[in-house]
Amino acid sequence: MPFTPGLLARPALEVAPLLLGAVLTRGPVAVRITEVEAYLGEIDPGSHAFRGRTPRTETMFGPSGHLYAYFSYGMHVCANVVCSPEGEASAVLLRAGEIIAGVDEARWRRPTSHRDAALARGPARLTKALGIVLGDDGADVSCAPFDLELPTHSSDFATGPRTGVSGVGGGARYPWRFWVPGEASVSPYRRHAGRGS
């Protein structure tokens, strides 16, 4: 029994700090999570689920403990851990982590990364290093090839504005990014949120 499933059946804002320091395994590769973002679904303008249930966001409305994987910017896959009971769309985006097992495999998948600290620094890099693909959407994180180990006690963490979220959902209004201070694998803060003009 890797963890108590009930722990994830709570709002994303409560689950997010629990996932810092957690270890997510997929096959031979494992990462220790160091940076996440909370998305609260229908009340959150920055969430995919803000405008209700669609085919893409279906798993976000499903039971907690499953993976919400989506395709982004034409070439990237990002992964969330679904939170809250079934029917409530709430999830935590895995933004960065440190590879602690299967480093060789991760290096092979990410040949452009020349430092190990950058192997899983960024949401799309993390999924690439773990080998998560769009087909993993809806997978149970407690079943093979996945495994999730939550830390026994929560570690220190910092919070700040979410990255890459444009419009009302971004900025200081929703400081729902959580990270482990002083971690080399945490992505640098980007202030520029929107594009154009």
Added chain:
DNA sequence: ACGATGATAATCT
């Protein structure tokens, strides 16, 4: 170190 830009396709309007 930092900022601008192109790549590239699913999803939604």
Added chain:
DNA sequence: GATTATCATCGTT
């Protein structure tokens, strides 16, 4: 047809 929860690369300080 517009938008996007991004990354790598190339330019300038």
